[in-house]
Amino acid sequence: MSDSLSHRLLRGDVRALARAISLIEDEAPEGAALIRTVFPHTGRAYLVGVTGPPGAGKSTLVDRLTEVMRGQGQTVGIIAVDPTSPFTGGAILGDRVRMQQHAGDAGVYIRSMATRGHLGGLARATSEVALLLDGSGRDVVLIETVGVGQDEVDVVRTADVSIVIVVPGAGDDVQALKAGIMEIADIYVVNKADREGAERTVATLETMLGLQRFEPDDWRPPILRTEAVTGRGVPELVQTIERFRAQMTAQKPARARARAAFRLRDMLGERLRRHIEQQVLQPGELEEYVTRIAERKQDPYSAVDEIVKRAVRQNHP
Ligand SMILES: Nc1nc2c(ncn2[C@@H]2O[C@H](COP(=O)(O)OP(=O)(O)OP(=O)(O)O)[C@@H](O)[C@H]2O)c(=O)[nH]1
Numbered sequence: 001m002s003d004s005l006s007h008r009l010l011r012g013d014v015r016a017l018a019r020a021i022s023l024i025e026d027e028a029p030e031g032a033a034l035i036r037t038v039f040p041h042t043g044r045a046y047l048v049g050v051t052g053p054p055g056a057g058k059s060t061l062v063d064r065l066t067e068v069m070r071g072q073g074q075t076v077g078i079i080a081v082d083p084t085s086p087f088t089g090g091a092i093l094g095d096r097v098r099m100q101q102h103a104g105d106a107g108v109y110i111r112s113m114a115t116r117g118h119l120g121g122l123a124r125a126t127s128e129v130a131l132l133l134d135g136s137g138r139d140v141v142l143i144e145t146v147g148v149g150q151d152e153v154d155v156v157r158t159a160d161v162s163i164v165i166v167v168p169g170a171g172d173d174v175q176a177l178k179a180g181i182m183e184i185a186d187i188y189v190v191n192k193a194d195r196e197g198a199e200r201t202v203a204t205l206e207t208m209l210g211l212q213r214f215e216p217d218d219w220r221p222p223i224l225r226t227e228a229v230t231g232r233g234v235p236e237l238v239q240t241i242e243r244f245r246a247q248m249t250a251q252k253p254a255r256a257r258a259r260a261a262f263r264l265r266d267m268l269g270e271r272l273r274r275h276i277e278q279q280v281l282q283p284g285e286l287e288e289y290v291t292r293i294a295e296r297k298q299d300p301y302s303a304v305d306e307i308v309k310r311a312v313r314q315n316h317p
């Protein structure tokens with residue numbers, strides 16, 4: 001079943017794509033087989049991560065980027081990683097409405113993903129969906145995420161280029177950026193440049209960048225100003241993305257390796273943990289360990305030693 005599905009997907013069939021993404025989202029067993037078949041045919045799409053605080057204008061900007069890229073004849077896939085809990089879903093609707101202008105354009109495929117409920121982690125689910133879009137022949141995949149948690153940072157890490165959006169007057173947000181987002185930013189965008197304080201925000205970012213060290217050949221993240229609502233500054237942003245892509249060609253193998261290493265380690269950890277929870281420990285045993293550790297009757301190091309020893313013994317009796 002999933003074999004013919006993967007072949008239809010590889011030919012660019014949109015219904016097969018939608019079905020395949022659902023399998024990944026539902027963490028269905030067919031998903032792994034699907035990824036296996038599609039994987040050799042991927043690596044062609046350019047993955048653009050767009051992150052920033054809630055309401056920064058990410059969706060509006062993604063919509064504008066899509067407009068410009070479509071104008072260049074590129075096909076686009078959009079993954080909107082939705083920040084709302086599964087109980088509201090308000091923003092999903094918002095995104096849909098905002099992206100109406102691309103409805104009916106077969107060159108644009110939009111998919112929202114919930115942030116909660118991915119056992120294997122949001123970053124993995126997102127990168128697998130990006131892989132499917134890549135395999136189905138999309139030239140560009142735009143990934144919108146709210147820049148808050150480690151999960152979201154990991155999502156952006158899987159992109160080829162990371163755009164970090166900041167808005168004027170968000171002094172605290174700019175400070176908060178330092179935490180993890182700054183190290184992944186390839187391009188800064190001060191959106192809502194029509195608002196007061198935009199220049200001050202640019203200056204703050206400049207100062208923060210000034211504290212970082214760059215070698216002569218390094219890419220120094222540029223700071224752009226956009227007005228997503230009117231589209232002002234968006235063509236320049238697209239040009240900057242292209243410039244980054246061109247300059248990074250030489251480093252592509254290194255980036256690909258880093259990403260592959262991250263993914264392999266992540267999947268190994270996940271697989272081993274699941275194996276131990278399901279095949280080594282008896283039902284309820286994990287909770288017993290948790291209780292002992294919480295009550296300080298056992299330390300976590302010796303608990304892990306014990307469990308790992310049992311796992312090894314089980315496989316080498
Ligand atoms: N004044 C001004 N408003 C903007 C600009 N860009 C976006 N907005 C408005 O900001 C609001 C939020 O825009 P969205 O695109 O939904 O922002 P978002 O970052 O996707 O929001 P979440 O996905 O909910 O985190 C909307 O009302 C937009 O119209 C801009 O350049 N200037």
Ligand SMILES: [Mg+2]
Nearest residue numbers: 058059095144
């Ligand atoms: Mg949005």
